[in-house]
Amino acid sequence: MSNNIKRKITVFKQNGMKLRYVISLLVLIVILLTTFVNWYSSNLLFQETLAEKYLNKNYEYAQKMSLDTSVLIDDMRISLLNLAKTIGTENFTQEDMDKWIRANSSYFNSIFSADDMGVVQMMSPLDAGKSIMIGMEIEDDMMKQFLKEKKPIVSNPYISQAGNYLILISHPIFDETGTYKGLVAGTVYIHGDNSLMRLLAKHDLLDDSSSFVVDQNGMIIFHKDPSKVNTQLDNQVILNKLTNKKGGSIQSSDNAGNDYFTGYAYMPNTGWGIVSQTPVTIMNQPLKELSIKMIVNSLPLLIILLVLTVLVANRIASPLTRLAEFSRQSITKGNTHETTNKIHIKSKITEVKQLYYDIQEHLQILTDQNQKDGLTGLANRRTFDSQIKEWVDHQIPFSLIMLDIDRFKKVNDTYGHLVGDDVLKFLAKLLQESCRTNDRCFRYGGEEFIILLKNIDANQAYDIAERLRIKIEQTVSPTGEPINISLGITSFKENDIHPTPIIERADTALYHSKETGRNKTTVYEQIKSLK
Missing domain, CATH: 3.30.450.20 (PAS domain)
Structure with a gap:
């Protein structure tokens, strides 16, 4: 064989990248991207959870202060x-x-x-x-x-x-x-010793949060910082809402550009406003701790995965390495006919295709994770939107049951959010056990769930819903006692060309169940007759 061909083979060997490294690098990229997506999603979800927590906490706190102060006045x-x-x-x-x-x-x-x-x-x-x-x-x-x-x-x-x-x-x-x-x-x-000032001082918060009282003109009556008493409230958004005699919570900024989670309540008997707020920067430390915890917890698993990746990559690449070596030797020795006779060895490259399919399957698993609710294991809101749109677009008859847990906030307040999560998982399990193979169960959000019943009319859906409601009513939940649910039902109509009206009808029926006593089932089409 000519020296020129040998030189080309040598250059190709030196410049080429081994398959095991390509596979290892590919899997490493997938693992890192998966880790990053999980970290980002967890971080974002944690931010939203913390924000909701502080908004609710400050609103409830402002309400309590408002009630106690009103009673004293x-x-x-x-x-x-x-x-x-x-x-x-x-x-x-x-x-x-x-x-x-x-x-x-x-x-x-x-x-x-x-x-x-x-x-x-x-x-x-x-x-x-x-x-x-x-x-x-x-x-x-x-x-x-x-x-x-x-x-x-x-x-x-x-x-x-x-x-x-x-x-x-x-x-x-x-x-x-x-x-x-x-x-x-x-x-x-204002600066004296009396019941009102003692009550307001007693309500002072322990963390970086602060609470204060403003009069009808937005002047601060009480504040833990005495220098702010008899000064104007510098948050126009909150002032406008209190002026309109409203209570609630909002993330807002003061004139200095500081962001706060703010809860506020209006006192009708005096016209004053109670404001409780927490700086948004209070989330920085928990988010930092979450990131460190995720890194520490993920690192051992990441190392194990990398080791396994190298081993699997070697196993996958070994047949191709042997084939490449055999081909090189065949060419350098001039016995190319042997290569032709044994070319079927290249069928081993199907393992590369298998790797590709495995990666696709892995990505599909990630997709499934994005389509399922992480707490209950049910399909999530995104999957529901896709499923109902498909059925509406194809004019497939179905009924929709929308339900939620009665007084779920009381469960969280009484037993804590961990028990509240267990109650959600308990309800999800009962839903799955009660549904047929063709039925689809979804966690719509919070304590709301939806069941899609294919080829089922409203009357049949009502019977299914009632059996489910009674079963839940008679089953002991993680709180140690049964819970109740309210349900709303509607069915697909021929003139429905978009899911939104169907969802709105079911929501209206659910609202009717709530308004008329809870722990009951309402069919939307029967609301007028019920009235």
């Missing part, structure tokens, strides 16, 4: 109501006033009564106001407003004639004939 107003009745109908003396303030000193820092001209008649303690005394007319704008309106009022914080920053709670005084005689008012010092 109402108690204080009732105390003033009773005092006003006593002053208006009985012979009430300064000594009686002193006794009353001693009995209600936890509510008010001071108390006074004034006639219909604003002249102080009684006050206790007598040294409460440095520039106010019995017989003096109070001329500040707030007192004029109280005297003019002649009704119970809780003021916004203001600086009184005596120079104190306070809230004034008043009640009009009428005599036995109903004649207006003036008012009685209790003072609550």
Whole structure:
């Protein structure tokens, strides 16, 4: 054989890349991409979970503060109501006033009564106001407003004639004939020792979260940072929602560009707003810990997979290596006819094709994972959207059952989210056991599930749904007692050209079940007759 051919074979051998390395590299890339996708998906899901957690926590916290504060304010107003009745109908003396303030000193820092001209008649303690005394007319704008309106009022914080920053709670005084005689008012010092300030201080949060109270004009009444008291709320979005008398939660930013998970609640009896917020940066540390944990947990498995990959790649490439060596030797020795006679050895390359199919199968597994709910193992929302669209496009008759767990939030609040997850898995298992082979079960989101029943009408679907509802009602759940579900049913109609109307009908039926008592099944087409 010529030296030129030998040189070409040598160059080809030196420049070529061995198949085992190609396979190893390919599998390594797949593993790394899979790891990255899983990390990214987990990170994103964890972010969403944390965000929802902090939004719900702050909203619930704001609601609790609002309720507790409202109850206290109402108690204080009732105390003033009773005092006003006593002053208006009985012979009430300064000594009686002193006794009353001693009995209600936890509510008010001071108390006074004034006639219909604003002249102080009684006050206790007598040294409460440095520039106010019995017989003096109070001329500040707030007192004029109280005297003019002649009704119970809780003021916004203001600086009184005596120079104190306070809230004034008043009640009009009428005599036995109903004649207006003036008012009685209790003072609550913003920086003083009283029940309201102690209640708000007691509610302070333990982490980086903060809570505060704003009045109707957006001025901060209470804040754990005293320097922020009597300053304007710098979050216009929250202020607008409180102005509209709304409560809820939202991720928002202040004027300095700081992002917060914010919960807010409106107090109807005062017009104040309770705000609880957590900086978004609080998620940084948990996300960092999650990433480190995933790396640490994945590294041993990754090493094992790499070792197995090398072994499998060697096993796959060995026949091809032998074939290449045989061909080279055949050419260099001039016995090419032997290569022709044994060319069937190349059929071993089908192992490369098998590897390709295995990779395809592996990618299909990843696809299946994306189509299934990670908690319950049921098909997820994405798979549902694809399945129902296919059936609608092909005009396949079917019925849809939409269901969710009654008062599932109470389950989470009472037993914790881990038990809540077990309840979801418990319900998913019962759904799978109750469905036929051709039926499809999906986790639609949260505690909502959907069953697609192929070639089943609404009446048949109702019977199936009722059997399922009764079975669940009679089966002990992970909470230690049965749970209840509400269900809504509808069926595919010939004029349905898109899944959305079908889903909306089922959702309406489910809502009707919820609104009419829960733990029941409603067929959409029967709602009008039920009404």
